[in-house]
Amino acid sequence: MKYLIGVDFGGSSSKATLLGEDGRVYATAVREYPTYYPRNGWAEQDAQDSYDAAVSNIRDLLQQTGAAPGDIAALALDAATHTAVLLGADDRPVRRAIYWTDIRSTAQAEELKETYGEEIIRESYNSVSSLWTLPQLRWLAQNEPDTLKKTRKLMAMKDYVRFRMTGDYVTDGIEAMGFLLLDAKQNKWSPLLCSLAGIDPDILPPIVDPMTSLSPLCRQAQADTGLTDATLVIAGATDTSMEVYAAGAIHPGQATVKLATAGRICPITDHALVDPRLVTYRHVINGLWYPGTATKSCAASNRWFRDTFGGDFNTLSAEAASVPRGCEGLFFHPYLQGEITPYLDDKLRASFVGASGAHTRAHFNRAVLEGVAYSMKDCYETLRELNAAPSEAVAIGGGIKSALWRQILADMLRIPLATVENVDSSLGSAMLAGVAAGVFCDHKDAVAHCVRVTGMTLPDPEGQAFYQRGFQIYRDIQRALAPVYHEM
Structure with missing residues (x-):
């Protein structure tokens, strides 16, 4: 072997x-x-x-x-x-x-x-x-x-x-x-x-x-x-080029949606898509590109919440699942370190808006999950404006281990999200090394050997409709608070 x-x-x-x-x-x-x-x-x-x-x-x-x-x-x-x-x-x-x-x-x-x-x-x-x-x-x-x-x-x-x-x-x-x-x-x-x-x-x-x-x-x-x-x-x-590769996204039209420290949506294209709101890179396969969107504090927001307010991820996820969609009016914007797509604004800051005495830790935790997903929808809508939004994608990153978060994201983006058995950058690097060493014949052979789809999260019609309405409020809050953060 x-x-x-x-x-x-x-x-x-x-x-x-x-x-x-x-x-x-x-x-x-x-x-x-x-x-x-x-x-x-x-x-x-x-x-x-x-x-x-x-x-x-x-x-x-x-x-x-x-x-x-x-x-x-x-x-x-x-x-x-x-x-x-x-x-x-x-x-x-x-x-x-x-x-x-x-x-x-x-x-x-x-x-x-x-x-x-x-x-x-x-x-x-x-x-x-x-x-x-x-x-x-x-x-x-x-x-x-x-x-x-x-x-x-x-x-x-x-x-x-x-x-x-x-x-x-x-x-x-x-x-x-x-x-x-x-x-x-x-x-x-x-x-x-x-x-x-x-x-x-x-x-x-x-x-x-x-x-x-x-x-x-x-x-x-x-x-x-x-x-x-x-x-x-x-x-x-x-790292991103390798995790895209490890997800099997090696053809135009394929895409990855990432819930990790940062969140990204990376469609695969056969040309460079140049826009100030995107982060554009070559794909490891010559002639292909992945013009990605990015939200800075994705799983980083969830980790910050855990570290600041206590608990472990399994407990917090179970608590969040007990709260209804929309967190009974509580919104979170995940701008812990400013934001990339679509605002390119380091001065933005994170916020909870709409809190009342009835809200519990579970509400705040689910608001973090939904707030990150709303930010990812901001990214998706940017791609839609550029005619590059995918109709389905492979979900990658540590955050996809949460079935709740995957479902929120699928509902938010309104697309099916596939999961694969093993997907991370180190696997992509090992696959690439295998092609270079002749262990695999080519990139298609590496993907055929190493990438195995294990599940599919389909968007829920009620969730789609709910979050589409909530997204407008999410954007209204962003527009209202941005000048305040610039003054701060």
């Missing part, structure tokens, strides 16, 4: 998947690490934490299954985009990486949008906001100039971990788009965007195809992971 390993790096943990050549998942491993919040609105990660998590998870996979290191045919990594690791002359990070939820560069993003907004979206296919690396680098240039002076290499988080493992300083064309420094049409670093960031393009890595085979694992990485230099290491890609 030949095996494949995919490793993902998220906001709070790393997950690794051991995939067999028969398409079965034989083991998974998870290791948590912190995201640091040194100031209000800031979010940072330590690149060493990611490396340590990767090697720990790989060792865990081998120990769980007894798989021989020589049977690991290939390895690929993925991670959230927009998280730049800056290395000095000694190839060590010069500071913690600014995570994509960080909003410290809001002023720089607004300045860039006002002055160079049209040029940026024309070059990069995306609109500037604080989640991108470009304004983050501009913030560093203005507030930590010594940091940029020390920087000799700039790479994404998964590329840093792989750099530690192989010594290859490269990135892939999907990841490169996440820096907002790429000429997307040419797939080359943009001199204009680099100049706006205050960096020399020479510090950026060469761009390769996600399935490019790289150098073997170095001796230190072999000692750390327990693998051998016989394991093929490929370039890999971003």
Whole structure:
């Protein structure tokens, strides 16, 4: 049996998947690490934490299954985009990486949008906001100039971990788009965007195809992971591109709906769909794209509610299910860190509106679930305006484990939502590694072997009608409160 390993790096943990050549998942491993919040609105990660998590998870996979290191045919990594690791002359990070939820560069993003907004979206296919690396680098240039002076290499988080493992300083064309420094049409670093960031393009890595085979694992990485230099290491890609791939969305017209830390709807298209309200990326399959919408605080809102008000997810979900649709007039807007689609507004904040003495914790918890789903409907309606809204989708992310939340979302979006047996970024990376290593013939073969539909959540007619009416109130509240948050 030949095996494949995919490793993902998220906001709070790393997950690794051991995939067999028969398409079965034989083991998974998870290791948590912190995201640091040194100031209000800031979010940072330590690149060493990611490396340590990767090697720990790989060792865990081998120990769980007894798989021989020589049977690991290939390895690929993925991670959230927009998280730049800056290395000095000694190839060590010069500071913690600014995570994509960080909003410290809001002023720089607004300045860039006002002055160079049209040029940026024309070059990069995306609109500037604080989640991108470009304004983050501009913030560093203005507030930590010594940091940029020390920087000799700039790479994404998964590329840093792989750099530690192989010594290859490269990135892939999907990841490169996440820096907002790429000429997307040419797939080359943009001199204009680099100049706006205050960096020399020479510090950026060469761009390769996600399935490019790289150098073997170095001796230190072999000692750390327990693998051998016989394991093929490929370039890999971003977390969203890999979870879209793991869901089997490899043809135009297919789509994924994600309930994770952030929420996303990603239709697959055969062309770039450029609009300021979207986050547009290439698909791992050449010629395809996934122009996604995004809500910043999706499962993050549910986790915030749990951590702030107590309980566990199973208990809270059961309580929420006991409350009728609409939470008896209580609405929640999930803008804990501002919002992306369709508002592109870092100044928006979360709110509960309509509370009365009759409302309980269960009402507030269900309001969070419905509020996130309303935000996802905002995303869906944006796609509808662009003639890109899917008629069905595969539901992915940790939030889909809740049958209640899946049903609310299906009713809200008014489309069927399929679920599959195993879907996450690390599985997608393992599948991609399998194609690159020849374990699977091609992408269709990988999907045929690895993707198994396990269920379908159909929209309820009464729920559809109810939430369609509620959506108008949800939007009215957003419009009314937005000026208040700007004043705050």
